[in-house]
Amino acid sequence: MEIRTLRYFLAVAQEGSLSHAAKRLHVTQPTLSRQLAALEDELGRQLYTRGHAGVSLTEHGAMLARYAESIVELADKAQADISLPAKTVSGSVHIAAGETRLVGTLVEAMRRVRDAYPLIDFQLYSGTTSDLMDGLVRGRFDLMLECEMQAHVNLNALVLPERDRWGMVMRRDDPLACRASVGPADLEGRALITPRQGANAEPLRSWLGSLAETAEIIAAYDLPSNVQWLVERGFGIAFTYEGLMSSDGSSKLAFVPLEPRIESRQGIIWRKSLPTKQAQVFLDVLHEVVEEAAK
Numbered sequence: 001m002e003i004r005t006l007r008y009f010l011a012v013a014q015e016g017s018l019s020h021a022a023k024r025l026h027v028t029q030p031t032l033s034r035q036l037a038a039l040e041d042e043l044g045r046q047l048y049t050r051g052h053a054g055v056s057l058t059e060h061g062a063m064l065a066r067y068a069e070s071i072v073e074l075a076d077k078a079q080a081d082i083s084l085p086a087k088t089v090s091g092s093v094h095i096a097a098g099e100t101r102l103v104g105t106l107v108e109a110m111r112r113v114r115d116a117y118p119l120i121d122f123q124l125y126s127g128t129t130s131d132l133m134d135g136l137v138r139g140r141f142d143l144m145l146e147c148e149m150q151a152h153v154n155l156n157a158l159v160l161p162e163r164d165r166w167g168m169v170m171r172r173d174d175p176l177a178c179r180a181s182v183g184p185a186d187l188e189g190r191a192l193i194t195p196r197q198g199a200n201a202e203p204l205r206s207w208l209g210s211l212a213e214t215a216e217i218i219a220a221y222d223l224p225s226n227v228q229w230l231v232e233r234g235f236g237i238a239f240t241y242e243g244l245m246s247s248d249g250s251s252k253l254a255f256v257p258l259e260p261r262i263e264s265r266q267g268i269i270w271r272k273s274l275p276t277k278q279a280q281v282f283l284d285v286l287h288e289v290v291e292e293a294a295k
Contacts, residue, residue: 001039001042001043003071003072003075004035005035005036005038005039006068006071006072007025007072008021008025008027008032008035008036008039009036009039009047009064009065009068010065010068010069010072011024011025012032012036012048012055013048013055013057013061013065013068015055016054016055016056017054017055018032018033018050018055036048043060043064045058045060045061046058046060046061047060047061047064048061070135070138070140073140074138074139074140077092077094077139077140080092089117089119089120089277089278089281090117090119090120090278091119091120091121091276091277091278092120092121092122092123092278093113093120093121093122093123093142093143093276093278093279093282094123094125094140094141094142094143094279095122095123095124095125095141095142095143095144095145096124096125096126096127096132096135096136096141096143096144096145097124097125097126097132097144097145098126098127098128098129098132098145098146098147098223099126099147099223099224099225099241099244100145100147100164100241100244100266101164101241101242101243101244102145102160102162102164102266103145105160105162105286105289105290105293106145106268106286108289109282109285109286109288109289110122110282112285112288112289113281113282113285116281116285117278117281120278120281120282125141126223127222127223128147128196128222128223129144129146129147129148131222132144136155136269136270136271137271139271142270142275142276142279142282143268143269143270143275143279143282143283144268144269144270145266145267145268146266146267146268146269147164147264147266148202148203148264148265148266149264149265149266149267149269152269154272155269155270155271155272156269156270156271156272157267157268157269158267158268158269158283158286158287158290159265159266159267159290160265160266160267160268160290161290161293161294162266162293163263163264163265163266164241164242164243164263164264164266165241165242165257165258165261165262165263166203166204166207166239166240166241166242166257166258166262166263166264167182167239167240167241167242167255167256167257167258168182168187168237168238168239168240168255168256168258169227169228169231169237169238169240169245169247169253169254169255170231170237170238170253170254170256171231171232171234171252171253171254172251172252172253172254174237174254176237176256177254177256179256180256180259181256181257181258181259182256182257182258182259183258183259183260184207184208184209184211185211187208187211187215187237188211189216190216190236190237191216191218191235191236191237192215192216192217192218192236192237192238192239193217193218193219193220193221193227193230193231193235193236193237193238193239194217194219194220194221194238194239195220195221195222195239195240196220196221196222200212203262203264204239204262207258207260207262218235218236219235219236221238224238224240224241224244224245227240227245228245228246228253231245231253232252232253240255241264242255242257243255268283268286270283
């Protein structure tokens with residue numbers, strides 16, 4: 001498979017129309033059709049169907065589209081990195097991160113890098129650790145902020161000096177909102193919203209104890225951005241890190257920390273292969289920021 005052919009296929013998948021994709025690619029529709037037919041012959045699978053509503057991907061077409069997105073993105077990234085002038089540090093640093101207030105540490109490093117190297121920019125990708133890890137290993141990302149940091153034999157790691165504290169987010173008129181902390185017994189009979197891993201994953205499982213097996217889990221989430229809407233409407237109360245949702249006096253929500261206290265260690269991980277010049281610049285500055293914060 002050629003990169004150009006995969007670009008053609010992706011354009012059709014994204015546009016949902018051969019004619020629109022041909023215009024976008026500045027090729028004729030017959031040329032595009034021949035390229036896609038050759039791709040189907042090469043793979044031995046039908047990749048799309050045509051109807052009155054446009055083009056629809058088959059099951060194998062949808063699978064190829066997922067691979068093609070990663071392949072084309074990596075090809076573009078390789079070309080951009082390799083074509084940099086020898087004495088110029090520029091280009092993009094690709095950073096994957098879960099949602100945590102410790103992203104602020106990265107922001108400080110990004111600000112310093114931009115001040116010293118104005119030709120460097122940053123591409124940010126959000127998701128859960130499990131979602132983003134594959135992209136890091138495959139080279140799609142230069143580095144990743146890992147929540148609930150684990151030991152990695154084949155990756156470099158930099159532990160961030162601060163930690164995230166766990167708690168519950170609830171409506172401000174909830175009976176628990178006026179409490180200084182929340183214990184496992186306070187959650188019996190309550191409708192709970194947990195991270196995707198659920199109550200059976202650490203560190204929540206140890207904290208909940210026997211309640212982990214009987215807790216009423218009514219929803220699970222990957223990232224907490226939309227959880228606030230569930231909580232605001234009284235659907236349940238949610239486990240989350242402190243500081244991810246507005247809970248000041250003007251907010252409808254309140255954050256109450258867990259007791260016994262649970263804190264999670266976060267860190268930066270990256271591949272042991274040689275990073276790009278711009279990624280190495282960022283890592284050097286990030287080490288400085290972390291060392292200063294640890295003093």
